[in-house]
Amino acid sequence: MEWSDVRIFLSVLRSGSYGEAARRLGVSHPTVGRRIKVLENEAGQALFRRTSDGLVLTDAGDGIVATAEAMEQSALSMERRLLGNHERLEGVLRIGCAEWFASHVLASVFMELVSQHPAVVPEVIAGYRLSDLARRDVDVAFRLVPFTEPDVVQRRLMTMHYGLYGSPTTVQRMTDDPASVGLIFMNEAQSHFPDVAWMQEHFPGARRTFSSTSRSVQAQMCLRGAGLAVLPRPLGDATAGLLRIDVGEPPPNREIWVGYHQDLRRMDRLRALIQLTDTMLSNSE
Secondary structure (H helix, E strand, C coil): CCHHHHHHHHHHHHHCCHHHHHHHHCCCHHHHHHHHHHHHHHHCCCCEEEECCEEEECHHHHHCHHHHHHHHHHHHHHHHHHHHCCCCCCEEEEEEECHHHHHHHHHHHHHHHHHHCCCEEEEEEECCCCCCCCCCCCCEEEECCCCCCCCEEEEEEEEECEEEEECHHHHHHHHHCHHHCEEEEECCCCCCCHHHHHHHHHCCCCEEEEEECCHHHHHHHHHCCCCEEEEEHHHHHHCCCCEEECCCCCCCCEEEEEEEEHHHCCCHHHHHHHHHHHHHHCCCC
């Protein structure tokens, strides 16, 4: 079996349709169908069957998944090693991190990187979903929790300080009628955020008025008077019109971790980003 066909097989498996697999791979719908047909002809039996919920594996298809994924890991490992040995500082560097961290902490680092190395193109994949470094969702990731995946080079980058913020209207409401103040929470569907527990402890009678996975959206709702919000200080302090509120005890700090797959440790543009990040953020503790 050719890797290009196996790659299409795995994409159909993960997406559940030829159309979505074609979109993810950047090929045409007929190409996906044709290459799956080639695999099925080689196997002598169908690999997928259609259901009302989309394409699902047949027993024959299920029997080759482990082998296909092993082929994928070998191909990805080869790709990472080739990229890791790239000697020129050029090309796209895919960076995974939260939107607020990219815009309020790393933006100056990105500007310095492209100033020193104009052929390097930083590409930020913003969001709270934990990227898969082995599959090269991104080349390097910055996040709030340590990496548990194998073969990842990681370390603690910095301590991020948080603050409690409110609009002038919200602060006045705290003085006049504390029970009427609303709370803006981080959505906890994906992971636990200690600032949520901190707010519930310090404002037990207050009601939740808004929640989001985006700190930037929380900051804008806070600015518009929707309630109090715990925000990373680089974001909160930079949002004109927000007031940082002292309630005697600051919200809990978080550690920022940076990690990348060990096969990319020789990638020069990645090393350049890490070195600049260390230099420029060394005074942010």
